[in-house]
Amino acid sequence: MVTSFQSLKDYITGYHPLEDSNVTDVNVLLLGQVGAGKSSFFNTINSIFRGEITSRACTGSSEHSLTKTFRKYRIRNPGSGRYLNIRLCDTRGLEESLGIKTQDIAYILDGHIPEHYQFNTASHATPKVQGFVRNPKLEDKIHCVVFVLDASTIDVISEAVLRQIKEIQSVIVERGIPQAVYLTKLDKICPHVDMDVTKIFTSTVCKQAVDKVAEMIGVPRSQVFPVKNYEKETRLHISINILALSALRQTLVFADDFLEDQYEIGDVY
Ligand SMILES: Nc1nc2c(ncn2[C@@H]2O[C@H](COP(=O)(O)OP(=O)(O)O)[C@@H](O)[C@H]2O)c(=O)[nH]1
Numbered sequence: 427m428v429t430s431f432q433s434l435k436d437y438i439t440g441y442h443p444l445e446d447s448n449v450t451d452v453n454v455l456l457l458g459q460v461g462a463g464k465s466s467f468f469n470t471i472n473s474i475f476r477g478e479i480t481s482r483a484c485t486g487s488s489e490h491s492l493t494k495t496f497r498k499y500r501i502r503n504p505g506s507g508r509y510l511n512i513r514l515c516d517t518r519g520l521e522e523s524l525g526i527k528t529q530d531i532a533y534i535l536d537g538h539i540p541e542h543y544q545f546n547t548a549s550h551a552t553p554k555v556q557g558f559v560r561n562p563k564l565e566d567k568i569h570c571v572v573f574v575l576d577a578s579t580i581d582v583i584s585e586a587v588l589r590q591i592k593e594i595q596s597v598i599v600e601r602g603i604p605q606a607v608y609l610t611k612l613d614k615i616c617p618h619v620d621m622d623v624t625k626i627f628t629s630t631v632c633k634q635a636v637d638k639v640a641e642m643i644g645v646p647r648s649q650v651f652p653v654k655n656y657e658k659e660t661r662l663h664i665s666i667n668i669l670a671l672s673a674l675r676q677t678l679v680f681a682d683d684f685l686e687d688q689y690e691i692g693d694v695y
């Protein structure tokens with residue numbers, strides 16, 4: 427297990443977006459409901475590279491989204507003193523009301539939205555908003571979208587949120603952007619996983635949750651990644667690290683596929 431952790435960590439540390447794409451950092455957009463675990467996923471990855479539990483992005487429970495602005499988080503690798511070539515993009519959550527608008531997401535995907543932009547719940551962004559990137563380059567765009575879903579609430583996900591996810595998916599598919607799902611809080615639905623995270627792969631309850639989400643969201647099961655974020659832990663656990671890094675590694679592979687397609691289309695120049 428140590429080797430597998432180290433090799434995953436090495437892969438991610440050494441990762442560079444597809445050569446020739448002129449993109450230095452890959453942009454991964456995390457989308458999901460408030461409380462799904464988006465900020466916690468960033469904190470989990472950040473903790474792994476820091477070598478201790480950290481909480482740079484605000485997490486917690488709040489009725490409306492804690493994250494109100496568009497953020498592109500970077501992860502520092504203290505081992506090399508450099509940043510990873512990955513930006514985890516966080517934004518206002520998907521909510522029944524007062525959530526992010528699909529038009530705003532389309533603008534984010536296309537690279538028009540500047541970092542720290544504050545979403546307006548009453549109206550979507552327009553080219554007139556301050557900092558709007560008029561001619562985004564490939565490096566400004568989103569290269570992979572990850573839906574972060576809370577396994578303990580998938581049975582009660584509202585029709586309105588599900589409808590918006592479908593709406594967003596059609597915008598994603600139009601652009602040929604790959605998508606993945608991170609399924610969080612499996613420890614809350616399976617006591618075996620709560621005791622030992624490695625049980626995630628053998629737990630029937632978890633398997634059912636993965637199947638259900640894949641069907642609900644309409645993605646192959648191979649694109650659904652079980653994740654356990656750091657929340658109550660006080661120290662790092664190798665099995666938690668492996669889950670998070672495996673999900674991230676596969677996301678990078680998807681993003682590279684997208685960059686390769688763009689390159690072939692000749693969008694780069
Ligand atoms: N048990 C458990 N709790 C989690 C997990 N991921 C996130 N949480 C908790 O869920 C709450 C909301 O997480 P947060 O990252 O703020 O959600 P966000 O709104 O999507 O950014 C926090 O209290 C986290 O500690 C997980 O995998 N397991």
Ligand SMILES: [Mg+2]
Nearest residue numbers: 464465492493
């Ligand atoms: Mg958040």
